[in-house]
Every structure is written in structure tokens, then in C-alpha cells.
Amino acid sequence: MTDTLRPQQDALHRTVLAWYSAHARELPWREPSAGPWAVMVSEFMLQQTPVKRVLPMYQAWMERWPTPADLAAAPAGEAVRAWGRLGYPRRALRLHAAATAITEQHGGEVPLDHAALLALPGVGEYTAAAVASFAHRQRHVVLDTNVRRVFARLVDGREYPPVATTAAERRTAAELLPDEPETAATWAVAVMELGALVCTARTPACGECPVARECAWRRAGYPAHDGPPRKGQTYAGTDRQVRGKLLAVLREAHGEVPQSALDSVWADSVQRGRALDGLVADGLVEPVAPGVYRLPG
DNA sequence: GAAACGTGGAG
């Protein structure tokens, strides 16, 4: 950062960090006792999934598999089953695969290095940065949907960030990131928390916002989002819904499942077959004999 | 870069 902006940034940092220390939620993966594995598990579960729904699954998961080696020792299908209705079950498979890689290639310890984290199954740019920052207290740009929205409003004066992450967003986040690693790590989670609790997507609580006075969006009079419409997702009638129904049957039946049990959840046999093939291709379902399926061993 | 990938709660 430039020297002229430094006093301004220091003030911003202090304000947000003070807000965080007063308002941060107490979440199990933020406890001092939570190690890198706990952080990694929480990050996988939190991908596109609200905290409220993650909490109970997370608790059960960590009790059952307290270390990567514990999870790696279990069949992948057990991970898929324990994932329950969290959604995007491929995450369970990838978390299991990540645990296996950590056990076999990293001596059972979650890697410290951002690049090594990124190489793990299911770990993308965000999750690698989050684990390196939150668990290992390193300095990284952590850009999730909350942070992008906060900066879009605070810095760019827009209601929402662009559809896809841009270089400009990365630059903004990098410039605002405190120099000291420990401070940067807390700043990252603090901005995220601000986006989750105050600077929310639907109805932001600007009256509670510690940086409202500095907010470009507020200064501009809260202009409504203009750009291209934000992607809406349809679900009813899609292959996704069928996959969900099929996998639910497999999860709840402990053991092998006959074709007839799967046939009963969706009438359209063409779509049903396509969905089942997809699940098998993804490794979420294992054919054990003609017309017999189960979760992967 | 677009599209696929689950599920449930809130407004």
C-alpha cells in the first residue's frame, strides 16, 4: 500500500477487527482447540452451505473422524453416508480423498503450504487460502462470497460483486490485507464475518455496520445492482434432483440396494438411468452386480 | 468461461 493510504487503512483494520472481537460467533472450528483438520472439515462443509446446517454434521463428523487418518481408514461410502443431507455429496468423497492424500503423502498432517493444500482433492483457491490463513495463521487473500460482497459495496460502491471473481477484486483484497500475518489472518475472517452477519446479500444491516461511514455504496445512495442478472438455479425436475433422490435411498439402506428400490423414486426411466450413471461415474455409487448398487466401499 | 453439482430456510 502507499504511505499516504496507510493511516486510513490502519483505521479501517482497527475498526473491523474491533467489531469482530465484539461480534464474532462462537463456532467450534474457531475454538483454540480446533486444529487444521477441524478447519479443513468445516471449510469443505461450508462450501455453498449455511453455517446453521453445517453445525450438527460437523460435530458428528469430528467425533467420528478426529484426524485425517481416521477418515482415510473408513470406506468412502461411510463418508458419503455421514454427509447426510448437507448437499453436494461429491464434497464428502473429495474430503475422504483429501484425508487419504494427507495420510499417505503428508504424514497425516494437513499441509501448511498453500500450493500443497491446493493440490488436494476438493480444495480450490478459496479453501486453500482459508485453511492456510485460519488454521496456519498465514497471510493470504481469502476471497469468498461474503468478502467479495463487502468489498463490492465498501470499495466499489456496487450492491453485488461481478458474477465471476476478477483480477480487480483480487487486487483490492490484496491492497487492503494487513501486512502482519497474524493480523491478516484475523482480518480475513473478520471481513467474512462482517459479510455474513451485517453486510448480507438480501437486506444488509447498514445501521449496525462499523464501516458504514466509509462505505462507497452507502455514499452513492445504495444504487441497485445493474449488471447482468445473477445466476438463478432451477432444481425441480433436473438430474440433480434425481441424483439426490437416488443417493438418499443408498444412504438410508445400509448395504446393497436392488434396482427396484431406485426405480421407485423417479418415474422417468431415461432420466433416472442417466442420473444413476452419473453417480456411478462420479464414484458416489458402486454397481456390485447387474441391478444391484451400494455406496462405494 | 459456462455449466453442473444438493438442500433447505428466508422473505
Next chain:
DNA sequence: TCTCCAAGTTT
């Protein structure tokens, strides 16, 4: 009821 959205990753 129906749309929007939630700590993204992979192909």
C-alpha cells in the same frame, strides 16, 4: 408459491 441464496470446485 416461488425466487434467491448459502465460507466453491471441477470439467
